[in-house]
Amino acid sequence: MFPEVDEIGPDKPVEKCGVVSIFSRYEHAAPYIYYCLRALQHRGQEAAGIASYSREREDIVFEKGLGLVGEVFSPDRLEKLPGNSGIGHVYYSIALSVPENAQPYVFHTASGTIALAHNGILTNAEELKVRLKKKGHGYYSGSEEESVSYLISDSMLAGKSMISAIKSALSELDGSYAFSFMVNDHVFAARDPMGIRPLCLGELPDGLGYVAASESVALDAIGAKHIRDVRPGELVELTEDGIKSYQLFERGEIAHCFLEYVYFARADSVIDGREAYRSRMRIGWRLAKESPVSADVIVPVPDSGRAHATGFSRGSGIKLEEGLMKNRYVARTFIMPDQHLRDISVGEKINPVKSIVRGKRVVLVDDSIIRGTTMKRIVKKLRDAGAKEVHVRIGSPPVIAPCYLGIDMTERGQFVAHGRTVEEIRKIIGADSLAYISVEGLMEALKWEENQMCLGCVTGEYPIKIKGEKTRLQRTLQDY
Ligand code: SF4
Known part of the structure; x- marks a missing residue:
């Protein structure tokens, strides 16, 4: 068999991921997430996954696999994902070869179950891993998202509230992130302090609940109203009582990825107030x-x-x-x-x-x-x-x-x-x-x-410090 084109890299820049978080008051979240992921399919075609909170099992359940959203999920598979809150992910990765590497990752930690879906790259991932391994954490997936789950869990174990624990975990990260994640039955979305990757917020039709997603086309796909973008450095929790906002990091310099406007985002998406088309x-x-x-x-x-x-x-x-x-x-x-x-x-x-x-x-x-x-x-x-x-x-x-x-x-x-x-x-x-x-x-x-x-x-000049490269600002995300 001839090698696939992706082995030498595609002739276009390739987006690595798209994420979705949903809280729905009355309906199961999974079908909504499914349609959102289909709208975000251009952000990743190699794998797809959904995690949701099952009240019956009092735990997060998940389904994921390799392929397009429509190939990974059938009606039967969506049925296995009960619950009103959940997150989803589409993934592009040359290295991805087994379904276990698809996201969301679900980790059973000492502080509960944490599910994570990530768009972005943590530039200090190796450092974090070395440090957390020294603290005794064994790595199952080996992923940078596993480090984030340990950081949250360790802070909660040390007595911090869930929000403080998330703040403390995110303050350790360098690089870029738009996260959709769950800690037990709480569903969140967070954007890095410079807003490098996009993330927007919407309200489900008829006030049914709330959604956060990489692009506004995901909101359009389920008839949700685009409320606003998640602010750089902001954490949002989607709850029964509305969207709770926590500005975790001071609002300083921003650095939106210009290629989102030029190429990655779907032309009908609106990112930070500007329509890509x-x-x-x-x-x-x-x-x-x-x-x-x-x-x-x-x-x-x-x-x-x-x-x-x-x-x-x-x-x-x-x-x-x-x-x-x-x-x-x-x-x-x-x-x-x-x-x-x-x-x-x-x-x-x-x-x-x-x-x-x-x-x-x-x-x-x-x-x-x-x-x-x-x-x-x-x-x-x-x-x-x-x-x-x-x-x-x-x-x-x-x-x-x-x-x-x-x-x-x-x-x-x-x-x-x-x-x-x-x-x-x-x-x-x-x-x-x-x-x-x-x-x-x-x-x-x-x-x-x-x-x-x-x-x-x-x-060739980056908005945050990257080893061996020129930097526009002499600061890391941790300086926020
Ligand atoms: S603009 Fe920045 S974030 Fe976007 S593709 Fe280029 S280096 Fe990456």
């Missing part, structure tokens, strides 16, 4: 002003470049046409052993509409370029279909550095832009011209200030 449109508009080109037609790379291309079309006055079609039924593929077969495999996924591109000067618009391999093949396909010129315009600055904060981009060597000029990249992908949006243009389009965003992967 309109943000992408503004980026395209700005890109057209920054890097104009004489052309006959704007063609988006489906589906990732569509909103950017619409903005580019409006900004340039050049008509947009769907000159590339995507086969939606080819999800994953294998690496073919020779170049010819690899080209066929891209053609299987994306194919030009010849009447639209033949004899034309085409502007091809996408959100980002990571390895450049797919872009190179698309440019070639357009030329083979008769395009006279192919000009590539990209809605993010060149990705040159790894992400340590929750996105699966780990090796500098995987980025075509690392150590190369734009002209060198243009030659590699075979385009007539290539331009990326500038950081200033991006900020103007996103309507955030540069010091309110994480731009680590495009500037």
Whole structure:
């Protein structure tokens, strides 16, 4: 069997996870969580899981497995998850191979059962593990989430209230997190002090209860009203009496991940008050002003470049046409052993509409370029279909550095832009011209200030201390 594409890494940045917390007054939480997870499926396709609190068993029960949400959960499996409160998770991980590594993780600690679902990465995970092992904790999953459960449990054992114990545990963490978690029958959500990963809050229809989720599309999926975003450094508990809010950490510098707006989040999501679709449109508009080109037609790379291309079309006055079609039924593929077969495999996924591109000067618009391999093949396909010129315009600055904060981009060597000029990249992908949006243009389009965003992967300067990397602020999350 040929190795799978994921073994060399996908040609797009990949979100690692999506999370959901629900408290429902009258109904079982699991079916709601199921629909929320389906709406968050773009954030992780490798595994899915749900944990809920069973009053009958007086404990947290869970079901999880490898695959898409709809593959992991059947009506029978959802039936095994009684209870009005619960959490859910979708997972992307190259390393994930056994269902036990799917989330939520459920840990039976001396202070009760703790279930955790995490979007983000703890940059001090190893340090924490070493310290907690020295205290005598044996690790079952070996995960960073297990450390969080021990930190909460130890503080509760030491006599702290549940909320104080959670605060004390979270204050030990560095990196990024949006957590959905349960401590026995209490259901929570928490966002790191810089708000790096998104997390929003909603009310179930007819006042049935409350929901927290990675993106507002999860709320829309179950008819919930989007109330607001969870604030950086805030813990919320979803209860019978409403949403209880605890601002655990002072509100200081924020650093939202810009790639959520540019690519990861679904276009119809609203994150921290900005809709992803309109943000992408503004980026395209700005890109057209920054890097104009004489052309006959704007063609988006489906589906990732569509909103950017619409903005580019409006900004340039050049008509947009769907000159590339995507086969939606080819999800994953294998690496073919020779170049010819690899080209066929891209053609299987994306194919030009010849009447639209033949004899034309085409502007091809996408959100980002990571390895450049797919872009190179698309440019070639357009030329083979008769395009006279192919000009590539990209809605993010060149990705040159790894992400340590929750996105699966780990090796500098995987980025075509690392150590190369734009002209060198243009030659590699075979385009007539290539331009990326500038950081200033991006900020103007996103309507955030540069010091309110994480731009680590495009500037090489991170919002928190990361060993061996440049840092915008000389502080760790623990300094909050
Ligand atoms: S490094 Fe890039 S992908 Fe990672 S959180 Fe920052 S902006 Fe997002």
